[in-house]
Amino acid sequence: MGMGWAARNIWLPRLEQHPAFTTTAAVDPDAVVRASVRREHPDLTVMSTVDELSAADVDLAVVAVPNHLHSAVACDLLTRGIPVFLEKPVCLNAVEADELAAAERSGGAVLLAGSAARCRADVRALAELVPKLGTVRHVGLSWVRSRGVPSAGGWFTDQRTAGGGALVDLGWHLLDVLTALLGPVEVDQVVGVVSDDFLHDGAWRAVWRKDDPVAAGGDVEDTARAFLVTDRGTAVSLRASWASHEPRDVTAIRVEGSAGTAELRCTFGFSPNRDGGPVLTLVRDGEPERIDVRHEAIGVEYHHQLDELASSLADPAARGRAIAEARSTIGVIDRVYTSAGRARS
Known part of the structure; x- marks a missing residue:
């Protein structure tokens, strides 16, 4: 549809x-x-x-x-x-x-x-490391594009039709990955800020999307930053940016635990402005260990997601699951916007 x-x-x-x-x-x-x-x-x-x-x-x-x-x-x-x-x-x-x-x-x-992000081979490899990290103390989630404002001036950057900016777009993927790593979590505390330093300049648009050219602008954020504390006492930092002064588009996910730290650096999405393949590192007692990760073609996670959809259709336990996870995600997003003083329709 x-x-x-x-x-x-x-x-x-x-x-x-x-x-x-x-x-x-x-x-x-x-x-x-x-x-x-x-x-x-x-x-x-x-x-x-x-x-x-x-x-x-x-x-x-x-x-x-x-x-x-x-x-x-x-x-x-x-x-x-x-x-x-x-x-x-x-x-x-x-x-x-x-x-x-x-x-x-x-x-x-x-x-x-x-989100298809949880179906990526590198994210799944990171999830397999989480039980080895002991008690999880902090999770850092970041997806920062160099130049990647989508359809600036179109429905994507209009609050009425998009419901929000980079936080709703990229941040939804990051929060979905958080659930994939830790399971369902309740968030006790939220503080957030948003900004739109790049939104009104067409030079920062996502040219790789080949959107129809329109005038830059909109009334949503191009960057959101937030700090969350879960009911388990786990700290979560989150940054979602459609544009920045960084040279490359990079996604970074860092899980710090009482027994070690695991970090994944990769690039979510379809932008060609990316570093090489994913890098997954496990650090314990000061000793870094590079974990082998299967390199996959850009976008193959969506094919993996279709693999799961076929089985989920026949799974009685699937009913209600998507809505429960969505309630949690949109609840956090709403609280970030509230903290940032950004009204949403």
């Missing part, structure tokens, strides 16, 4: 290549977009509205529409008994989370979600 950048560059190609899925239809309300999709995929049925879909014909709907439509589109499908995989952000507030939960119950269909 929705044939924007994510659908056409991430999901549709991988769905067509994956042996567990057969792509039957694409939906977009824009006639120009529909015509383009028909030219590129002549064997695909292209529709203008999700009302044309039926639970008898569809086993799973992948929803990749602008953020403010995520909940409404997913609720419509779920209520009619159509299982949904919902791109992040799953919801923009607690009310939308409640609506999704009600739709999942009433339609008897499962909502699936989650």
Whole structure:
């Protein structure tokens, strides 16, 4: 559902290549977009509205529409008994989370979600090290782009349609990885700040996305920084930046424990402005150990995510899981914005 950048560059190609899925239809309300999709995929049925879909014909709907439509589109499908995989952000507030939960119950269909970042081989290798680190004292989560403001001046940087900036976009991935590393956590304390030093200058846009050129600007943040304390006493620092003065796009995840520290340096996402492959290091008693990590092609984590979706569709325990995790994530994001004094609609 929705044939924007994510659908056409991430999901549709991988769905067509994956042996567990057969792509039957694409939906977009824009006639120009529909015509383009028909030219590129002549064997695909292209529709203008999700009302044309039926639970008898569809086993799973992948929803990749602008953020403010995520909940409404997913609720419509779920209520009619159509299982949904919902791109992040799953919801923009607690009310939308409640609506999704009600739709999942009433339609008897499962909502699936989650960040592809947790499906990366390097993140999974880091997760395997966490039990060796003793009691986890601190987790550092950072995704900093050099130049990577997406669709500046478009819906992505409009508070009404995006629901937030870099924190909602990149920060959702980082918080999802936190859950993958530590399991579900409750956050007791939150302090955060946001800024928009790069948003209004088109020189900092994500040229690799090949978005239609529009005037730079918007009313969301391009950088968010936060410090959290969980109910277990674990400190968590978080930074999500669409742009910076750094020379490369780098993701860094550092887990410090009573028995050792593990750090992963890599680059999430599709930007070509990246260092070499991932580097995972374990340090104990002052001795660093380089951990072998399988190098993967850029974006292969989305193929891994599809592997998991196929099995999750048949798993009764999957029902309610995505919504529970989304409640936690959007709750933290809301508290960061509140601390930063940034009102959200």
